[in-house]
Amino acid sequence: MYRNLLIASAAALALGAFGTNAAEPPDYPGDYRNWTHVKSMVIHPDHPLAQPFQGIHHIYANDTARAGLASGDYADGAVFVFDQLEYNTADNASTEGERVLLGIMLKNAEQYADTGGWGFEAWQGDSRTARMVNDGGAGCYSCHEDVAERGYVFTQWRD
Ligand code: HEC
Numbered sequence: 001m002y003r004n005l006l007i008a009s010a011a012a013l014a015l016g017a018f019g020t021n022a023a024e025p026p027d028y029p030g031d032y033r034n035w036t037h038v039k040s041m042v043i044h045p046d047h048p049l050a051q052p053f054q055g056i057h058h059i060y061a062n063d064t065a066r067a068g069l070a071s072g073d074y075a076d077g078a079v080f081v082f083d084q085l086e087y088n089t090a091d092n093a094s095t096e097g098e099r100v101l102l103g104i105m106l107k108n109a110e111q112y113a114d115t116g117g118w119g120f121e122a123w124q125g126d127s128r129t130a131r132m133v134n135d136g137g138a139g140c141y142s143c144h145e146d147v148a149e150r151g152y153v154f155t156q157w158r159d
Contacts, residue, residue, distance in 0.1 A: 023114075023136070025121045026106035028128045032081040035060040038069065038155050042087060042094065055100050057084040059155050064107075069157040072150070074117075078107040080153065082122075099126050103140075105153075115141040116152040 038059045043049055060081040061069060068074035081104055086097030102123045109117035120137030124130040133140065144152040 023108075023111045023119060025131065025133060025137075026079070026104050026119045028102075028123060029062075029079055029081055029104055032060045032062070032079075032083070035062050035079075035081070036066045038066075038080075038157065052101075053084065055084050056087045056094070056096060057082055059083075061155075068107075068151065068153070069155070074107045074151045074153070076108050080105045080155065101125065101132060105140075105144075112137070114138075116145060116148065118144070118152055120144075 065078035120140035122132040
C-alpha cells in the first residue's frame with residue numbers, strides 16, 4: 001500500500017515537472033488548399049466581428065471534417081481552416097488581398113478536452129511560425145462554445 005502511494009506521488013511529480021497538462025497546439029495545415037472549400041464570407045467594417053475578422057474568409061475542411069459536416073459528429077483528426085484575407089474593392093467588384101491570418105481547429109477529444117475537444121491556433125499573415133493563440137485556445141473557444149450543440153462548429157454544409 002505504502003509502496004503504491006510512493007509510486008503514485010512520484011508519477012504525479014514527474015507529470016508536474018514536465019507540464020504534460022498543457023496540450024500541444026495544432027501544427028500549420030500545409031496542404032489545406034487541396035481540401036474541400038466549404039464556404040466564404042465577407043465581413044465589413046461595421047460588423048460585430050469586424051475586430052479582428054474584417055475581410056473575406058474561406059473555410060476549408062479535410063476529409064474527416066467534411067464527413068463530420070454531414071453526420072454532425074466530428075472524429076479525431078478533423079480539421080477546419082479559416083483563411084482570412086483583406087479584400088480590395090475597385091470597379092464595383094471585391095477581390096482577394098493580402099492574408100490577414102490563418103486560423104485552424106483540430107479535433108482531438110482527449111488532448112483538447114478543456115476546449116470542447118478542439119485545438120485552436122492561428123498564424124499571423126502569411127507566417128507559418130508567428131502563432132497568435134497564447135491562452136490554450138480559451139478565447140477562441142469562448143465564441144465557439146455558443147454552437148456546442150453543433151460540435152462547436154459554426155459552418156454548415158450547403159448542397
Ligand atoms: C467572436 C467570436 C469568435 C471568436 C473569438 C473566434 N471565432 Fe472562429 N468562428 C466564428 C464564427 C461566427 C465562425 C463562422 C464564420 C462563417 O460562418 O463563415 C467561425 C469559424 C471558424 C472556423 C471554421 C469552422 C467553424 O466553426 O465554422 C475556424 C477554423 C475558426 N473559426 C477558428 C477560430 C480560431 C483559431 C479562433 C481563435 C484565434 C477563433 N475561431 C475565434 C466566431 C469566432
